[in-house]
Amino acid sequence: MTDRQNAAMKFNGRVWIVGDNINTDLILPNKAFYLTHEEQAQYVFHANRPGWAQQVQKGDILIGGHNFGMGSSRAAARSLKNLGLACLVAESLNGLFLRNCVNFAFPALECQGISTAFSEGEIAAVDFAAARVDNVTRGTSLSGKPLPAPLMALVQAGGVYQLLEKEGLIAPRAQGA
């Protein structure tokens, strides 16, 4: 994600599709816990879709089903971001997972009907702030549920650590957080 894209929160990319109830053990398995953030990203869907993480290109968009990100509180959203995904659009987002998307400034949008509006490999255009998702390939579009304003502001500020660092409340870290 470039800085310009980050500011505008508009993304254009090839989509990947996964089903309902994707849990965070699948996104960040225990065996990757001790690795660097970059290495952890290579384990996304290691158990259910081995080799997938290696096919993802920077700027790709992930489409999910209901209750995406259920389960553990681990920093799974951070791995999706570090994998290079521009954003996530799901039928619904697990409440705890949504917190981590906001915490790590990974744009994630709830949008009913999304899982049947795309085939894998088609191109999506996502306007995150407006909660609008276009299927560029088919020329169709859907409206999602905008993030509440205070949460949107946190995402735009770069997440919780950026905010706390700016306020001098946590020490800066050279490695990305």
Next chain:
Amino acid sequence: MGMTIAEKILAAKSGRRAVAPGDVVTVDVDTVILFDNNFMPNNWRDILKVADPEKIVVTFDHRVPAPTQQAAAAQVTGRAFVKKFGIRRFHDVGHNQGISHQLVADYGYALPGSVLLCSDSHTCSAGVFNCLARGVGGPDIIYAAIKGQTWFRCGETVRYELTGKLPAAVTAKDAFLQIAGVHGAHATMNVEYGGPGVAGLSINARKTIAAMSAELSAEFATFEADAVLEAWMRPRNPAPFIPVKPDADAQYLAVRKVDLSALEPLVALPDSVVNNSQPVGQARGTRIDQAYIGSCANGTQDDIELAAKVVKGRRVAAGVRFIVTPASQVVYRDTVASGAIQTLLEAGAMIAPPTCGACGGGHMGVLGPDEVCITSSTRNFKGRMGDPSSRVWMASPATVAASALTGAITDPREFLQ
């Protein structure tokens, strides 16, 4: 308009007269719990100031005793944090250690009406104490430790009215699997547990249901307060509290009755906790390699004593590893004192130190390729306890213990009547 328990606490803690579904509120946090994973070299951000060290609890639970150098490094960082800010409620490896959610019960850290945060998803366990407890992200915990506040999005509430009394060999885990099996996920919703059946459930039994409510993807899981709660809390925490009752005209998305007396032992099939339950009889005979009792959901004194009752005078089947993990050193000592640990050891169980351990596939009982486990822990997701090809069935401690004896999934009523 009337409010549910969750709505009333959200309103009180955000300084509003009322809170309704859809509201995003900033609330004051009473208790912030940090554990070893927060301090891992790839997670930790050095905190320069905390709002109030008296509101912070630190424990090491996920990887205890340290199985790797990184886990050991996390503990070094954690101890330095505790020292730097003078945190008194510190549960280092040793006498007072335990899984954070068990410590909340052992030491009375969650008073009715309070707000408690921890970045473990099963933090809703503390909802057994009529408070708002939520698992959040690691950055949320650092934020709350520094600022003393957090945000919540209020959801609709579903209320479960429990009636009747559980039959012999049927446990709170089975009651939970009944709810999860029939009603599935409760994403974005609060769950509230009440009704006359609650009085017959111990705090430990209620805690199983509250902890497992994470698997419903609930925002908050909250029990009503009663004399049983009061009797548990008083010797552990003498601070005053006011129980929070739902308003008579509280608005619920649904009110559902669960007759505890009509339940039977259930199992959840591998890969999903919700929408995946069946009577134990239908899984009968499924061969197992490992049987596990432990975790924040089922590592209590009740659970370990129930398992001991099942295996008393018997031996674990050849080829089966039966691993029992008390959830805290308090539970460990209490179950040594009651003789339950001795009984389990004689039957052939391995007793692990208090840790989240095998529940998350971390250590102390990780599964290999194609192995089958029956567990009374919190999750049965694919690859959760080890190799992605391993299979995890979920059941009560009684069913797990009975299965350990026969080497295959077994109805505990064969051993407990």
